[in-house]
Amino acid sequence: xxxxxxxxxxIKDSMKSKDTxxxxxxxxxxxxxxxxxxxxxxxxxxxxxxxxxxLQKMVKQRNESAKIFNEQKxxxxxxxxxxxxxxxxxxxxxxxxxxxxxxxxDSVIKELNAESMKDMGKVISLVNLKASGKAEGxxxxxxxxxxLMN
Numbered sequence: 001x002x003x004x005x006x007x008x009x010x011i012k013d014s015m016k017s018k019d020t021x022x023x024x025x026x027x028x029x030x031x032x033x034x035x036x037x038x039x040x041x042x043x044x045x046x047x048x049x050x051x052x053x054x055l056q057k058m059v060k061q062r063n064e065s066a067k068i069f070n071e072q073k074x075x076x077x078x079x080x081x082x083x084x085x086x087x088x089x090x091x092x093x094x095x096x097x098x099x100x101x102x103x104x105x106d107s108v109i110k111e112l113n114a115e116s117m118k119d120m121g122k123v124i125s126l127v128n129l130k131a132s133g134k135a136e137g138x139x140x141x142x143x144x145x146x147x148l149m150n
Contacts, residue, residue, distance in 0.1 A: 003051050003091060004033060021080070025087040032058060052133035055092050059085045096134045104130060105143055117148050 001009075007029050014023040032054045036046050062085035069078035096104065108126045112119060123144050128137060 002045055003048050004045050007033070007091060021083055022087050025084040028058065028084070029055065029088060029091070049132060052092060055088055056133060056136070059089050059092070062088070093132075093134050095136075096131060101131070101135050101140070101143060105140070105147060109144075109147060114148060117145070120144055120148055123148070 007026060011023065011026045011030065014026055033046055033051060036050060036054060040046070062081045066078040066081035066085070069075070069081060105123070105127055108114075108123055108130065109119075112122055112126065114120075114123050120141075124137075124141055127135075127140050127144065131140065
């Protein structure tokens with residue numbers, strides 16, 4: 001079953017169980033997917049990779065909002081954002097562990113014969129492609145940078 005269909009099924013289940021927070025989060029996902037469809041002008045399903053990037057962006061936004069709310073001593077709003085981020089992240093693929101990501105980065109560095117910081121962009125883009133949503137871009141960049149500096 002495609003990711004988009006899973007989300008639609010979860011929306012139906014949330015409506016039946018009257019879980020308003022989950023329903024609100026899932027509707028936000030669906031709205032983002034519909035916006036992406038209108039951008040491309042396609043009536044077909046959006047590519048899974050694009051949906052995963054959308055989900056990652058939504059989780060990041062909610063985590064940043066929660067951080068801001070916590071700084072402003074608005075815990076009730078921060079808790080809502082954190083809960084929504086958890087619900088959205090349920091549809092993301094399992095994240096690579098630090099060790100798995102390190103092994104992947106090492107193999108890409110060998111594959112590209114990367115030796116210096118000049119090669120950082122090439123390495124990051126290939127790692128992002130191979131990880132396909134299983135690792136956060138910021139973490140990949142930090143690990144690549146530390147490996148190429150040594």
